[in-house]
Amino acid sequence: MKILVINGPNLNMLGIREPDIYGKSTYKDLTDxxxxxxxxxxxEVKCYQSNHEGALVDEIQSAYGTKDGIVINPGAYTHTSVxxxxxxxxxxxxxVEVHISKVDEREDFRQIxxxxxYCEKTITGLGFDGYIKAIEYLIERDGKNDSGN
Ligand code: DQA
Numbered sequence: 607m608k609i610l611v612i613n614g615p616n617l618n619m620l621g622i623r624e625p626d627i628y629g630k631s632t633y634k635d636l637t638d639x640x641x642x643x644x645x646x647x648x649x650e651v652k653c654y655q656s657n658h659e660g661a662l663v664d665e666i667q668s669a670y671g672t673k674d675g676i677v678i679n680p681g682a683y684t685h686t687s688v689x690x691x692x693x694x695x696x697x698x699x700x701x702v703e704v705h706i707s708k709v710d711e712r713e714d715f716r717q718i719x720x721x722x723x724y725c726e727k728t729i730t731g732l733g734f735d736g737y738i739k740a741i742e743y744l745i746e747r748d749g750k751n752d753s754g755n
Contacts, residue, residue, distance in 0.1 A: 607648075607748050609741060610673045611640055613655040614662055614681035620706075627707050629733055636734050643738055647745055659683055659690070666693040675744035676701040677737055684709075684719045691720040700747060702740035705730040 613633070616623055621632035637653040644651035652673075654665050662680065669676060676699050680690055684705070694701050701724060708731035709716045722728055727743055729736040 608650045608673045609675045610669045611653045612678045614683045615657040616681050618655050663689050663693045670697040677740040679704045694724040701725045703728040704736045704740050
């Protein structure tokens with residue numbers, strides 16, 4: 607199984623940006639944790655981060671026919687980007703939306719998520735563990751499909 611984990615703008619600043627909200631661990635800590643988990647589960651994973659909306663669209667498109675699942679935290683583009691929603695719809699790969707913080711308890715402008723219209727599941731407020739939960743979901747889903755259930 608092949609999974610793509612996408613992080614959007616400012617998530618490269620984890621550990622520095624608003625540690626009271628996002629914690630003190632870095633983006634490298636996050637990718638190390640994801641890679642270790644995936645290795646244990648025999649899943650091939652690519653972690654990708656960009657601050658640019660078009661680059662995120664390109665990365666989603668590149669998953670077409672090559673990945674079995676997408677985990678995506680689009681950062682602030684969650685609340686603004688129809689382009690990311692359309693890219694996910696275009697490739698048709700099962701996807702899970704992840705947010706480190708409890709977005710639903712934050713500002714009004716964070717209450718809209720365009721990609722949520724496509725994603726099978728949304729995980730918020732679990733910190734880095736949310737990414738693991740999302741990968742777990744995709745692995746389980748993939749297993750069910752393989753056995754024809
Ligand atoms: C975030 C929440 C977004 O509102 C914010 O713009 C981010 C991070 C989260 O992981 O909690 O950059 O997606």
